[in-house]
Amino acid sequence: MDEIPSGPSAREALDVERLTQWMEAKRLGSGPVRELVPLVGGTQNVVLRFRRGSREFVLRRPPWHPRAESNGTILREAQVLGALNGSAVPHPQMLAVCEDASVLGTTFYLMSHVAGFNATTGLPEMQRGSPQMRYRMGLALVEAAAQLAALDHRKVGLAAFGKPEGFLERQTQRWQRQLESYGKYPKWPGTTEIPGIGQVARWLEQNMPKSGYRAGILHGDYHIGNVLFCCDSTCLAAIVDWELATIGDPLLDLAWLVATWPDETGFVPNPAIRVQPWEGFPSATELIAHYARCSGRDLQAMPWYVVLACFKLGIILEGSYARACAGEASMEAGERLHVATQRLFQRAMKWIAES
Secondary structure, three states, rough: OEOOOOOOHHHHHOOOHHHHHHHHHHOOOOEEEEEEEEEEEOOEEEEEEEEEOOOOOOEEOOOOOOOHHHHHHHHHHOOOOOOOHOOOOOOOEEEEEEEOOOOOOOOEEEEEEEOOOOOHHOHHHHOOOOOHHHHHHHHHHHHHHHHHHHOOOOOOOOOOOOOOOOOHHHHHHEEEEEEEHHHOOOOHHHHHOOOOOOHHHHHHHOOOOOOOOOEEOOOOOOHHEEEEOOOOOOEEEEEEOOOOEEEOOHHHHHHHHOOOOOOOOOOOHHHOOOOOOOOOOOOOOHHHHHHHHHHOOOOOHHHHHHHHHHHHHHHHHHHHHHHHHOOOHHHHHHHHHHHHHHHHHHHHHHHHHHH
């Protein structure tokens, strides 16, 4: 994650004395909390890095103005990270979770600081100068997704974390209802500006895979902006931002990666997760082929999963635009995400046409 300038707002909003007392009781470091630095990583949650004694910690908590479900979301993230501890999946080490909202006003958890870089905010000179390294970075993304998919969610303590039965069957109607719920926001223009919304939904319903799937841990928002790479290699240092994690069909993570991946012309639906320079990164087709080799899973229905990923992500991003129309979010950001929604549905239509 990248640093943003540390100002008084974070330190004032965070009760450092209460945090220090809680950490003392948990025997996490010693001395005062210092070097408090907000981190930005494409999330609405608050992420803060700090030092206590000789150790570095990262605190993750809901937004400064949390939503009704924010505390529960943070606890679910903590549960997933705790389950991943000791696995081969690259992730920040879970250190401690606080379910008592009276400590800092919300739930929160502490994880280890991961040394690495987010490719969407700039490549180090080593990777910037080597198309071969960038190719391996793309493959490393796929390998990490396959490692996550290979975990038995029951054996790592996540048997009750989600509802894998009927997961695929629920998806289209679940996200259609989500889109319809945006009608409560004044001045949102509705679905008229989203190309092919009805056609995509019908195609998903009519072409759902019939063969079933192997349930597993689903990150839920797997793209190149939600990982950290090692600074001195092409390896993945950690997958971050687990707020949409559930138990479902892991192929949707691969599809999400493909849905957000630049095409052969360099076009990307959401400019916020653009990487420069792009030359050298594998194509979406190469990502899918590498995942097949790593996972041994049947990928014949991959077009359906990519269309579902475009559909779901587009609806999620449209929610930000709807809130912006109602004056509840930045209109500049909302309009940018509205364009990303339109591009995702255009991409979905292209996959349908080519399937």
